[in-house]
Amino acid sequence: MERASQFTVAELKEIARRLNVSSSGLKVEIIKRLMEADPKGTWMDEGGSIHEEDDEREDVQLRLERDRNELLRQELELAKRERDVAQREAVLARRELELTNRGNPAMGHQGREGHVNELRSQQRVEARATPQLRADVKGIGDLLGEFDGSNPYFEDWEKQVRLVKRLFTVDDAIMKIIISSKLKGTADRWFRSKSEHTEMTLDELLLAMKDGFDQRPSKVDRLKKFEARTWQTNESFCHYYHEKLILGNLVPI
Numbered sequence: 001m002e003r004a005s006q007f008t009v010a011e012l013k014e015i016a017r018r019l020n021v022s023s024s025g026l027k028v029e030i031i032k033r034l035m036e037a038d039p040k041g042t043w044m045d046e047g048g049s050i051h052e053e054d055d056e057r058e059d060v061q062l063r064l065e066r067d068r069n070e071l072l073r074q075e076l077e078l079a080k081r082e083r084d085v086a087q088r089e090a091v092l093a094r095r096e097l098e099l100t101n102r103g104n105p106a107m108g109h110q111g112r113e114g115h116v117n118e119l120r121s122q123q124r125v126e127a128r129a130t131p132q133l134r135a136d137v138k139g140i141g142d143l144l145g146e147f148d149g150s151n152p153y154f155e156d157w158e159k160q161v162r163l164v165k166r167l168f169t170v171d172d173a174i175m176k177i178i179i180s181s182k183l184k185g186t187a188d189r190w191f192r193s194k195s196e197h198t199e200m201t202l203d204e205l206l207l208a209m210k211d212g213f214d215q216r217p218s219k220v221d222r223l224k225k226f227e228a229r230t231w232q233t234n235e236s237f238c239h240y241y242h243e244k245l246i247l248g249n250l251v252p253i
Contacts, residue, residue, distance in 0.1 A: 003044055004031045015043050017231050053098070057124075072139045076168050140168050141178040149186030151211055154214040165202075172202040179205070186215065224248075 005027070007015075012030045013023035021033045034043055062136075144164055147157045165175050184192050190212060191197050197205060226247040231240045 004245070007031075007044075014231060019043060026130065069143075072143070075139065075169060137178060139173060140164060140170060141181055144178060144182050146182050146184050147187050148184040149190065149213050154210055158210065161206065175202055176205060181246070206238070 009027050012027060012034065016023040016030055016034060019034065019037050021030075021037050023030060033042065037043075078238070088159070144160055145157065147154070151157065161175070161179060164170065164178075170178070179202075180191060180198075187209070190209075197208070200208065228242070229240075229244055229247055
């Protein structure tokens, strides 16, 4: 009995529903019914294993997410440093060329040829960080979910966009490229329907998308949907738990 009392009322009610036992009444009454339906108390082991499995899975997912974010942050920082170095080298090369031209105004053909070679060298230097930067943009984009216009919760997707932008200090131009790669279906057709969309600032683009796609249901409708979601007889508890949790996250408190 002491072990059974460690369960919360909500947990006991879920287990009672699974065993087709009435879940009404006080905590003590629910425990009594469960013990009558299962005198050996195996329901306590099953309930505990379910929570342990959920906790372990969530811990693993959190660790993987943290490791992935840290790796992406390091890669992006490295790309920025390489780009800064390339830009500084290009500036130094231009200054050196200018000083050379000033010291010898009559360079003629050789001077022009040297200038062309210098420009080519500069282009090669500036391109060093490009592959790494493209890889980082793709990695950051993988953190952002796709949006096809059918999901009424545009505001949640917008929050993801701004969180990724702030977390990895992505500039607006790169963020717009990432957004365009994540648009699918109706949202993608909307974006490509007007050339002005590509010329908008990031804030203007998100505002225009919000006007067209944010059809968030009312709090009452979301609450009704949350309450209507029950544990089905042919459904695993883990699947039900996560579905219920997602619906609960959509209901503002």
